[in-house]
Amino acid sequence: MNVKVNRRSKIPYYQQLTQQLLLSIATGSLKKGDHLPSIRQLAAQTNLNLHTVHKSYKELQKKGIITIKPQSRAFVIVDPNKATTISCHQIAMKVEQLLIEAYILGMKKSQLKEMFYDILQKYYTESERDGY
Structure with missing residues (x-):
C-alpha cells in the first residue's frame, strides 16, 4: 500500500491518512474484505506515530468503513459500489x-x-x- 503524508500541509496527519485510505477504497485499490496494514506497519511505512495511525483507523471504524478485531488487523467492510453506512x-x-x-x-x-x-x-x- 502506497500511502504518503504531506508534512508541509496544514491538514492533520491522521486526516490525510484517513483521506488516502478512503480514496484507496473508492478507487478499488482496497476492496471489501481486504486487510489493512497493521497500525505498526503503516506507522513505520509513513514515519508516523502509532497513535496517529490508530486515530485514522478509529475514524474509519466510526464511519463503518473498516472493522478492527482485537489482536488482529483491520479490514475493509464496506463495498463502495453499494450504499455505504455514511448517510x-x-x-x-x-x-x-x-x-x-x-x-x-x-x-x-x-x-x-x-x-x-x-x-x-x-x-x-x-x-x-x-x-x-
Missing part, C-alpha cells in the same frame, strides 16, 4: 458546512461550481454511479 444526510451537512465557509471567504458561485465539477471529474467517469 446522504451526513454528506449534505459536510457540503453545506464547506459552502458556508466558501461564502464567508467571498468565493463566487461560478468558482464553486467549477471546483466541484473538477473534483467530480477526478473521481467519477461519465456513466459511473450516475444511474445511467
Whole structure:
C-alpha cells in the first residue's frame, strides 16, 4: 500500500491518512474484505506515530468503513459500489458546512461550481454511479 503524508500541509496527519485510505477504497485499490496494514506497519511505512495511525483507523471504524478485531488487523467492510453506512444526510451537512465557509471567504458561485465539477471529474467517469 502506497500511502504518503504531506508534512508541509496544514491538514492533520491522521486526516490525510484517513483521506488516502478512503480514496484507496473508492478507487478499488482496497476492496471489501481486504486487510489493512497493521497500525505498526503503516506507522513505520509513513514515519508516523502509532497513535496517529490508530486515530485514522478509529475514524474509519466510526464511519463503518473498516472493522478492527482485537489482536488482529483491520479490514475493509464496506463495498463502495453499494450504499455505504455514511448517510446522504451526513454528506449534505459536510457540503453545506464547506459552502458556508466558501461564502464567508467571498468565493463566487461560478468558482464553486467549477471546483466541484473538477473534483467530480477526478473521481467519477461519465456513466459511473450516475444511474445511467
